[in-house]
Amino acid sequence: MTRRNKGDEKPRHTRVPLNKLEADPDLFQHRTVKLDNAHAEALVHVLSRGETLDPLTAWVDDRGQLIVVDGHHRLEAYRRANWTKGVPVVIHSGPEENAQFLAMSDNGKQRLQMTQEEKSNWAWRMVRDYPELTAKRIAEGPVSLRQVRNMRSTMRRLEQAGEALPDTWGMAMVMDKGNAGEWDEAQREERRVAMRAKLLEQIRAHLSLAAQRDPDMALEVVEEVMGRSRFEIAADALGYRKMTQAEIEGDDLPF
Known part of the structure; x- marks a missing residue:
């Protein structure tokens, strides 16, 4: 690379x-x-x-x-x-x-793997901070040539609109929404990944510490934020089910 x-x-x-x-x-x-x-x-x-x-x-x-x-x-x-x-x-x-x-090298057994969102942010900063590099050169990194060209087009539109270029690719896409027309499926997924990573960054430390100290309390907070119905839908999607009263009391455990 x-x-x-x-x-x-x-x-x-x-x-x-x-x-x-x-x-x-x-x-x-x-x-x-x-x-x-x-x-x-x-x-x-x-x-x-x-x-x-x-x-x-x-x-x-x-x-x-x-x-x-x-x-x-x-x-x-x-x-x-x-x-x-x-x-x-x-x-x-x-x-x-x-x-x-x-x-961005990836050849060490003791190296944490990079997420796709992190790789995209790296490529966006390369496009933003090193304009002398060709798209093909940047695509020698962990992103596709198509994505690099899309980033360059986004950067030009933001510059023409007088916008300050942000640090993350996800934010660049959000800022560019009014200039680029409708997003395709790949762009929508990129934005979703970027928003997920930003949310994780905001809540990870606090929620992780709370879960270590009092897991039930941490789940109560998540349920309150999501709302009961959405929380139950999410739990069901992850393969969890609501315990019966008998199971809660220990009389009819499923194991």
């Missing part, structure tokens, strides 16, 4: 002190949830057993600083473990846009 431009140095495998590594998650961490605490703790546990983590991928910026572009959870695990040995790193040089492709 990542090509080397003429003049770029060959990637270098080495170990560096932890304090020599920086992170810029706003630029290179394209996940909706920037830090998955459970995944970070699992990696800390791996380190505590004396096992190794996949090498981080780092890029040398114009200051000569090493910026982690892939491996943010591994970096967090090393920090939580107070790691004092050298950290295994693959170091790349070259233009920033090449580093963005490195950030």
Whole structure:
């Protein structure tokens, strides 16, 4: 997925002190949830057993600083473990846009999988922030050429309408609704995925904590927000059914 431009140095495998590594998650961490605490703790546990983590991928910026572009959870695990040995790193040089492709590499067993919404947001930011890149170049990432061309058309319409370009592809589609006519099925599904991810981002932390402390209370909150009838329809769709009074009292359990 990542090509080397003429003049770029060959990637270098080495170990560096932890304090020599920086992170810029706003630029290179394209996940909706920037830090998955459970995944970070699992990696800390791996380190505590004396096992190794996949090498981080780092890029040398114009200051000569090493910026982690892939491996943010591994970096967090090393920090939580107070790691004092050298950290295994693959170091790349070259233009920033090449580093963005490195950030989307998908070849490590300890890497969380990206959602389709996260991949779309990455492609949208590439279209927005690196206009000199061709559509074919961006489509070497995890999205189709058709989607990249659709994003470019959307960006032109928003610019012509004097709109500020948003950070996410889902929001770009919402803003473009009045300019693009009717959406096709693929665009409607993209918008639904984007809205779902945004909602998850807003409620995940609070609801997850509530579910750990008091699962029944968390479900009561969800039911109140959805309304009883919608809640029961959703539960039925997920394969759950309402217990009878006898089952609740323990006299007629289905197992």
